[in-house]
Amino acid sequence: MTGKTGTTGKATVLGRIRDALAIAPPAPVTVPRAYRTGTELPSPQRIALLAERLRDYRASVHECRATDTAATIARILGPARRIGCPAGLPRDWLAETGAEIRVDGPETSVAALDALDAVVTGSAVSCAETGTIFLDAGPDQGRRALTLVPDKHLCVVDASSVVAGVPEAIARLEPARPITLISGPSATSDIELERVEGVHGPRTLVVVLRTDR
Amino acid sequence: MTFLGTPEVPPRGTGNLRGTQSFPEAAHDRLADSQLRRNLGKATRTIRAKRLAAAGELPDWEALRDAGSAIKTQVLANLPELLETFEQRVTERGGTVHWAPDAAAANEIITGLLGGAREVVKVKSMATQEIGLNEHLESAGISAFETDLAELIVQLAGDTPSHILVPAIHRNRAEIRELFLRAMPGVDPDLDDDPANLAAAARRYLRQKFMAAEVAISGANFGIAETGTLTVVESEGNGRMCLTMPRKLITLMGIEKLLPRFADLEVFLQLLPRSSTGERMNPYTSMWTGVTPGDGPEEFHLVLLDNGRSATLADEIGRSALHCIRCSACLNVCPVYERTGGHAYGSTYPGPIGAVLSPQLAGMAGTDPNASLPYASSLCGACYDACPVKIDIPSLLVELRHQHVREAAPRGEAAIMKAAAAAMGDSRRWELAQRAAGLGRLLARDGWIRALPPPLRGWTGARDLPAPPKQTFRQWWASPQAREELRREAERGLG
Ligand code: SF4
Numbered sequence: 001m002t003g004k005t006g007t008t009g010k011a012t013v014l015g016r017i018r019d020a021l022a023i024a025p026p027a028p029v030t031v032p033r034a035y036r037t038g039t040e041l042p043s044p045q046r047i048a049l050l051a052e053r054l055r056d057y058r059a060s061v062h063e064c065r066a067t068d069t070a071a072t073i074a075r076i077l078g079p080a081r082r083i084g085c086p087a088g089l090p091r092d093w094l095a096e097t098g099a100e101i102r103v104d105g106p107e108t109s110v111a112a113l114d115a116l117d118a119v120v121t122g123s124a125v126s127c128a129e130t131g132t133i134f135l136d137a138g139p140d141q142g143r144r145a146l147t148l149v150p151d152k153h154l155c156v157v158d159a160s161s162v163v164a165g166v167p168e169a170i171a172r173l174e175p176a177r178p179i180t181l182i183s184g185p186s187a188t189s190d191i192e193l194e195r196v197e198g199v200h201g202p203r204t205l206v207v208v209l210r211t212d213r
Numbered sequence: 214m215t216f217l218g219t220p221e222v223p224p225r226g227t228g229n230l231r232g233t234q235s236f237p238e239a240a241h242d243r244l245a246d247s248q249l250r251r252n253l254g255k256a257t258r259t260i261r262a263k264r265l266a267a268a269g270e271l272p273d274w275e276a277l278r279d280a281g282s283a284i285k286t287q288v289l290a291n292l293p294e295l296l297e298t299f300e301q302r303v304t305e306r307g308g309t310v311h312w313a314p315d316a317a318a319a320n321e322i323i324t325g326l327l328g329g330a331r332e333v334v335k336v337k338s339m340a341t342q343e344i345g346l347n348e349h350l351e352s353a354g355i356s357a358f359e360t361d362l363a364e365l366i367v368q369l370a371g372d373t374p375s376h377i378l379v380p381a382i383h384r385n386r387a388e389i390r391e392l393f394l395r396a397m398p399g400v401d402p403d404l405d406d407d408p409a410n411l412a413a414a415a416r417r418y419l420r421q422k423f424m425a426a427e428v429a430i431s432g433a434n435f436g437i438a439e440t441g442t443l444t445v446v447e448s449e450g451n452g453r454m455c456l457t458m459p460r461k462l463i464t465l466m467g468i469e470k471l472l473p474r475f476a477d478l479e480v481f482l483q484l485l486p487r488s489s490t491g492e493r494m495n496p497y498t499s500m501w502t503g504v505t506p507g508d509g510p511e512e513f514h515l516v517l518l519d520n521g522r523s524a525t526l527a528d529e530i531g532r533s534a535l536h537c538i539r540c541s542a543c544l545n546v547c548p549v550y551e552r553t554g555g556h557a558y559g560s561t562y563p564g565p566i567g568a569v570l571s572p573q574l575a576g577m578a579g580t581d582p583n584a585s586l587p588y589a590s591s592l593c594g595a596c597y598d599a600c601p602v603k604i605d606i607p608s609l610l611v612e613l614r615h616q617h618v619r620e621a622a623p624r625g626e627a628a629i630m631k632a633a634a635a636a637m638g639d640s641r642r643w644e645l646a647q648r649a650a651g652l653g654r655l656l657a658r659d660g661w662i663r664a665l666p667p668p669l670r671g672w673t674g675a676r677d678l679p680a681p682p683k684q685t686f687r688q689w690w691a692s693p694q695a696r697e698e699l700r701r702e703a704e705r706g707l708g
Contacts, residue, residue, distance in 0.1 A: 009312035009322075010300075013468065016314070016523035017292050019220035024529035026290035031283040034276040035480065053493060106507040110424050110458070130486075130494035143508035144457045144499075148450070167479035175440040175475045176306065178505050181482075181498035186450035189490075190363035190379055191386055191408040193256050199362065199412055200419065201450030201497060 039129075039164040046128045046162050047211055053131025057184020058197060059205040066210045069156065070096040073120060076154060076206055080117035084150060088139020093156065094120060104146045113149035119202075120154045121147055124179075126162045127169040133157060133207070134169060135180045144178055153202040155182070159211050226521025228316030228344045230575035232559015235585035236568075239557040240549075249375065249383045249554045256382045257545040263491025264542055264599070270493070271483065280480045282603040285536035288471050289526060295438040295471050296517065302441025306503020308513040315520045316344035319465060323430065324353055326463055326514050330427045334419075336445065336455040337361040338432025339539060340465045340518055342374070343561045346430070357430070358422050360451035362415050369396040375555040376563070378489055378541040383554060386411065419451065429455035429510070433466040434538070435481060436515075439474045442502045443515070446485060446495050456499050462510040467518050469535040481538065484601035488540035521574030530612045534570045536602040543596035543606060549589055558586060565596035569609040577617055587613035 041049070051061045064072040074096035077083060083099045094101055102108070102116065113119075122140030126133045133155055135141045147153050163169050173179055186201035197203065232239055243249060268274050288295060300310040311326075313319035323346060327333065333350070335341065335357050347357045347368070359368040363381035367374050369392050374380030381389070390406040397418050404414055431452070435444040443464055445452045456462060472481065486495045504513050526532045544550045544564030555563030559582055560571035568586040577584040587610045596606040 009314060009318060012314045013312045013517065013519045013523070014293050014296065016223035016519060017296075017468070017526060020223055020523045020527035020532075021290070021292070022220035023222060023527045024532070026286070026529075029283055029286045029290060031287060032276070032279050035273040035280055035483075036276075037479070056493075057496070114424075127494075130483075132494045137505070137508055144453065145509075148453050148457055166483050167476075170476060170479040170482070173475075175437065175442050175500070176502050178502075178508055179500040180453065181494065181500075182496070183492070183494035184496050186448065186496050188362045188412055188449045190361075190366070190381055191384075191389055191411055192252070193259055193379065193382070194408040196409045196412040199416055199449035199451070200360075200423070200454050 035167075036165060037167040039168060041128065041164045043159060043162075046164060047159055047209060049128040049164075050126055050131060050157070050162050051207075051209060053128065054184065054207055057131055057205075059131075059184050059207055061207045061209060063209045063211050065212045066158075069093050069208065069210060072208055073097060073154060073156075076208070077118055077120075080152075082115060082117050084113065084116040084119040084146060086121055086140060086142025086146060088142075089120060089122060090140070104142050106143070108146075110145065110149060113145060116150040118152035118154055119146055119150040120156070122156050122158075123161065125169045125172045126157050127164075127166055128162055129165045130183060132166075132169065132181050132183045134173065135182065136174060136177045137179075138177075144180060147180065147182075148201055151202055152204040152206065153182075154206040154208060156208045156210065159209065222527055223519075223523035224315075224521075225524050225576035226315060226343075226519070226574045228520060228575075229342060229561045230521070230571050231581065231583045232557075233582065234559065235582045236553075236557055236559070236589040237585060239559060239582075240553040240589070243553045243557045246383075246554075248385065250552065252382050252385070253375070253554050254551060256376065256379055257551050260378070260491055260541075260545045264488060264545065265491075267487035267491045267493060271487070277480055277483050278601055278603050281484050281538075281601055282536060284472060284477050284480060285469075285602050286533075288473060289469065289532055289535055291473070292468065292471070292526070295473060296468060299436055299438040299441060299471060300517075302439070303503055303513075303515055304441075306441050308441070308503040308515055311514060311516045313344075313516055313518045313520070319344045319516055319518050319520065320346055320349040322516050323463055323465065324350065324355070326461075327355060327428055328461075330355065330461075332356050332358065332422075332426060333428045333430050334358050334360050334422050334426040334455050334459065335364075336429065336431045336447070336452045337364050338430070338465060339561055340432050340467050341430060344465070344518070344520065346465070358419070358426075360419050360422070360455060361447075362412060362449060362451075365415055365419070366392065369393070373556060376541065376544060378544075380555075383556075419454075423451075423454040423458050426455075426459045428461045428463065429459040430463045430465065431455055433464050433470055434485065435478065436466055436471050437473075437475050437478070438471050440502055442475060442500050444478065445499045446482075446489075447498070448490070448496045450497055453497055453499055456501060457509045460510060461512040461514075463514045463516065465516045465518055467520075468522050469537075485538055485540055488538075488542040488599070488601040521576075524576075525570075525573040528573065531569070531573050531609060533604050534566065534573055534609060536604050537566050537570065538602060539566075540601055542599040542601065543604075546595040546599045548591060548593065548595075553589075558589070559583070560586075565590060565606045565610075566604070569604075569606055569613060572613055572617075577613070578620060584617050587611075587617060 084102045124134045124136040185205045186199045187197045188199050311322045350357045359365045366381040375383040386406040433443045434446045550564040558567045562570045572583040592607045
């Protein structure tokens with residue numbers, strides 16, 4: 001056997017795979033793609049389905065008109081004193097909270113994130129059928145640690161970014177960005193299969209659905 | 214690269230891929246553990262029902278399975294090219310790719326990448342368990358902390374997992390409380406056994422680890438050749454923590470975990486969560502491509518693991534075991550697994566898929582305990598029906614039995630035939646299974662019965678087997694006679 005790492009490791013592994021395929025040559029295969037793609041649902045149904053599925057995961061969901069975003073966020077976050085947000089979040093969303101706003105940057109320490117009462121972000125895409133919110137580190141979403149360390153995540157979802165199914169959501173992603181799919185708060189069933197919500201990620205997920213765009 | 218001369222059969226893998234006892238012997242010990250049976254029975258029943266509901270909700274479930282299966286076939290057929298593209302994409306995005314022919318090489322590579330770190334955090338990875346990474350790191354004076362709650366429980370207890378999805382299912386809450394009080398530094402001495410409080414204790418303990426860790430080691434559910442993207446599917450958020458907080462990330466991925474295109478995730482992100490936990494989607498999925506400045510680890514290493522996968526690939530029937538996406542659906546529907554639990558299989562990979570994967574990855578010559586695994590099944594077909602990527606596990610089991618018989622000495626052959634007859638000779642179970650569509654469909658499929666290898670041809674007349682016992686398979690399995698019979702067969706050369 002040749003060496004174990006670097007190019008020799010690569011040559012060894014690829015050589016073995018090629019040997020294996022020469023010993024048992026694979027037949028050509030075409031992938032049947034008869035599953036649903038390009039599913040379209042009228043907007044009210046899409047929004048209703050997303051809200052229902054999110055509530056199934058015990059996320060709290062608040063629907064509001066776009067013009068009521070700031071008031072809705074202020075009402076939900078009520079007593080929060082320190083709220084974090086990414087640099088690209090529309091600042092007027094937080095105008096009515098009365099809390100101290102901490103804008104996240106690469107130099108913000110983990111301890112500072114940990115000290116936040118809540119973080120408010122936007123989102124990239126949402127899939128109604130599975131109740132999944134996709135974050136792609138866009139300017140209104142920020143780096144991954146921002147939506148991970150604080151204990152409460154308030155995520156704003158625009159009706160225009162809600163799609164019906166998984167294929168439609170995947171098609172809207174930019175693979176090179178860091179992507180996080182969120183379907184409810186973190187959970188474990190590891191102890192006697194009893195579901196416990198809120199393990200390491202934010203223990204509370206609040207979704208504000210802006211329904212008129 | 215081209216061949217010079219005849220292709221060589223690739224060597225088998227090493228590491229935690231076999232037990233010390235044959236399956237019947239190990240199963241015998243486990244059958245005596247009534248807590249394990251109770252917990253496992255409850256878990257498999259619950260998850261089974263959820264999975265059926267989650268899969269049944271999708272009108273195109275079968276079409277997704279067909280696509281998933283074909284994509285995996287395509288991956289294996291084009292593996293060298295796809296791996297090279299994958300390496301190139303990861304490298305372009307600032308990652309470094311390493312190739313590990315076997316477990317020892319993977320351990321050596323990973324240890325070498327740790328720099329001076331004395332502590333690492335880990336997120337559930339069967340591949341690191343397969344190569345025995347924790348033990349290896351420990352021998353090098355490095356502490357590896359498992360961060361998945363169940364894995365943490367297993368690690369604190371000095372145990373091994375009993376299930377892919379819920380590895381600590383053999384432990385009750387009272388035991389877990391005691392364990393935490395005994396082994397978890399800084400734990401509140403007044404901790405009670407409410408699962409929510411136990412989880413909160415683990416959260417506090419692990420949070421310090423996440424914040425302080427320099428290096429994280431992860432597995433991967435999928436790697437996308439086209440884009441160099443890696444994916445981890447999880448529930449608790451420990452995966453996100455490991456993939457985001459430390460400065461350096463090392464990911465160990467089996468070479469079969471590739472998908473050709475990013476868009477293929479549209480198939481697998483539907484198949485995996487619904488088959489695994491029975492959820493529409495798992496709480497968190499992370500995707501990352503190389504290094505993103507200002508967001509997450511500054512250094513990313515990907516270790517590609519062969520360790521017997523190329524050897525498995527060299528068998529045109531057996532290779533479909535490499536399609537496995539580790540959802541654990543086949544475990545939850547398996548009547549044998551439900552009784553014995555994961556430990557009886559000896560290997561990192563338990564249940565029906567373990568019974569076909571372990572012997573192929575690590576070999577099953579002679580008296581290897583792995584040689585007993587292809588017999589650890591009633592061939593009822595439930596695993597095939599449940600598998601989201603349509604791995605025909607019953608046919609693989611029969612094929613492996615055939616291969617083992619072919620390689621074994623004549624003495625072994627007789628013993629194997631008897632054990633096989635014992636395992637399959639229950640006519641009532643057989644008929645039930647047939648009616649339950651599993652095997653019925655298999656039988657109806659033209660050629661399946663004729664495909665049975667000669668040493669087992671007698672089995673095709675299973676209903677004619679002498680004196681079928683008047684028990685169900687489960688009753689038979691639990692009976693002292695069954696244990697005795699399997700034990701004797703094992704002694705006689707099967708195991
Ligand atoms: S063999 Fe199929 S059912 Fe079993 S774990 Fe693998 S993918 Fe899931």
